[in-house]
Amino acid sequence: MSAPLADDALAPLAQASPLLALFDIDGTLAPLAPRPELAEVPDATRRALADLAARPGVRVGLVTGRAAHDGARMVPAAGLWVIGNHGVETWDADGTRRVAEALVAAAAAVAREAAALASPVAAVPGALLEDKRWGLSVHTRLAPDDAVPALADAVRDVAAREGLRVHDGKRILELRPDAELDKGTAVLALAARLGALAPAGAVLFAGDDRTDEDAFRRLRAAGARAVTIRVGEADVPTEADWHVASPVEVAALIGRLVELRGPVAERAER
Numbered sequence: 001m002s003a004p005l006a007d008d009a010l011a012p013l014a015q016a017s018p019l020l021a022l023f024d025i026d027g028t029l030a031p032l033a034p035r036p037e038l039a040e041v042p043d044a045t046r047r048a049l050a051d052l053a054a055r056p057g058v059r060v061g062l063v064t065g066r067a068a069h070d071g072a073r074m075v076p077a078a079g080l081w082v083i084g085n086h087g088v089e090t091w092d093a094d095g096t097r098r099v100a101e102a103l104v105a106a107a108a109a110v111a112r113e114a115a116a117l118a119s120p121v122a123a124v125p126g127a128l129l130e131d132k133r134w135g136l137s138v139h140t141r142l143a144p145d146d147a148v149p150a151l152a153d154a155v156r157d158v159a160a161r162e163g164l165r166v167h168d169g170k171r172i173l174e175l176r177p178d179a180e181l182d183k184g185t186a187v188l189a190l191a192a193r194l195g196a197l198a199p200a201g202a203v204l205f206a207g208d209d210r211t212d213e214d215a216f217r218r219l220r221a222a223g224a225r226a227v228t229i230r231v232g233e234a235d236v237p238t239e240a241d242w243h244v245a246s247p248v249e250v251a252a253l254i255g256r257l258v259e260l261r262g263p264v265a266e267r268a269e270r
């Protein structure tokens with residue numbers, strides 16, 4: 001469990017350079033909504049994020065399970081980084097779009113595997129190969145029962161050769177990259193790239209859910225100078241240092257960070 005956010009909890013972030021301030025969206029910046037498309041980041045929170053991003057030495061990012069473009073839509077401020085799809089994709093503040101390196105390598109393996117499985121799958125009437133770029137599905141719902149075991153063996157052989165994982169479903173075999181990829185791996189990769197893991201740097205991460213725990217945990221394990229904040233109920237087990245109750249309190253802490261970081265830099269200094 002974490003402690004209620006103390007008045008001086010953000011003090012270590014006042015001088016850090018760079019300070020990488022990262023926020024989950026749903027339940028953290030935006031109040032939870034009955035349906036994802038109804039969730040909104042309040043205007044005041046958007047403005048506070050833009051103000052924070054304008055401070056010298058500060059980089060601001062969104063870290064979401066939504067696709068990156070959806071995250072960027074919800075907070076359309078310039079100069080933000082966006083980590084989407086739980087760490088699969090990262091959009092840089094300058095517009096550069098990146099896919100996790102582990103997946104770039106895996107995509108080549110998936111493509112080779114799709115080619116290798118094309119004829120074994122085509123040989124089984126009713127079987128279907130679906131290429132999803134970051135993975136493959138072999139559907140066998142319409143295939144004759146007695147043909148499935150041999151096809152499954154062929155799939156496993158190819159997967160083993162390419163180092164992909166096979167997940168057995170209901171009349172479906174899912175092949176996925178053997179990549180460890182989550183919000184935490186993406187946060188660490190971004191922090192390293194921006195220099196926030198260096199002695200002068202620091203990271204702030206706020207999130208409200210189980211998948212945010214990966215970021216809390218990995219920042220701690222990496223020995224990063226980090227302030228981690230869990231949003232929501234106070235009594236859930238968490239790896240975060242601190243706790244705030246709601247997106248309203250997150251907006252307030254962004255405001256405090258803006259004050260801590262002082263006046264906006266001259267354009268030339270940024």
Ligand SMILES: [Mg+2]
Binds near residue numbers: 024027028207208209
């Ligand atoms: Mg969330």
